[in-house]
Amino acid sequence: MADPTTYADDSRLHDALALLRREAPVHWVEAPGFRPFWAITRHADVMEIERQPELFLNAPRSVLVPSAMERWIAEHGTNFHTLESMDGTEHRMVRGIGADWFNPRAMRRMDGRVTELAKRYVDRMLSFDGECDFVTDIAVHFPLYVILSLLGLPESDFPRLLSLTQELFGNADAESGRGRDPQDFIAVQQDLFGYFNRLTADRRATPTEDLASAIANARVNGEYLSDFDAASYYILIATAGHDTTSATIAGGLQALMENPGQLERLKADPGLLPSAVDEMVRWVTPIKCFLRTAVEDYELRGVTIRKGDALLLSYPSANRDEDLFDDPFLFDVARTPNRHLAFGFGVHYCLGAVLAKMETNAFFAELLPRLDSIEAAGAPELSATNFIGGLKHLPIRYKLRPGGSTSS
Structure with missing residues (x-):
């Protein structure tokens, strides 16, 4: 449950779950190098906890990291202060800063731009002469461009922010991470804080009509967010807002390749695309877990959870729960209903869920009608991470028809 390498091996992970x-x-877990926690693996139990945010708090430990890193972060005061670490009134007020930018009405206004960018990146596949690493060449770039454009950041900064995101979430991965020492992780955080602190100062001096300006100039209880809190907000939007979606798009394509009958079914009936997107999200589950802390003793399935105990909500497990899903290990583009928990539930439901589904829908709506054939051109590789991630490599070989190109 704690070992990041487990999540790089789907079979091992799902056998264990x-x-x-x-x-x-x-299940009580005492993993070497980590503070103990309860592993919560059933969909109903995750829902029971998510429905009671007053009894199970995000603070003080919302993300599973090694004890040594926890101590280092506590000593140096460098931990992010983002929505996933907030509770109650503070969470509600800070969430409200960005909520209007991600509601369905705002997303409808973005639909044309997202469609245009989807066409751009499907067209880009033509430039690789029928063979590419779909993750590194396509999947990580499309949602990055969408979310950073929404923030209003210059395109020249996108490669740097992509690199920092991969180092942040892939810190346990030998290929993606900057290093395994706490100091390496802190260095990534400091680079991100430095970038976004400069952004805050710029947007306060010269406000614009983008999300970055909305965050920089927002007031809570009459006061600006601190530079630290503003930077934390940017980091949440800019990193999680694209890494999860790129994982879904890449993992969704892999699932279609490995289930050719479902691929042909979806190509024959594009009306299934909304349900297919939800199935991709369930199948990939880019966010592996969050932690909650019990504020009082609580009984769950006959087990007494003590006040102060940490609970790990295992979303990949909940999303393959045999009690809720028919044939949970079957990838079904028409699965309905699909009550997956990949976006969480309740007051902490993912702020960018509508945008993530819009992007995934737009990409496959452009790709599938133009796709004549597709197959693996090498072994796929998953990132080693116990927090956010998915495929880091997906070599593919394909035949793609030209379409209307876009420019911007």
């Missing part, structure tokens, strides 16, 4: 669901769905 299925065992826990059967034998010990509420």
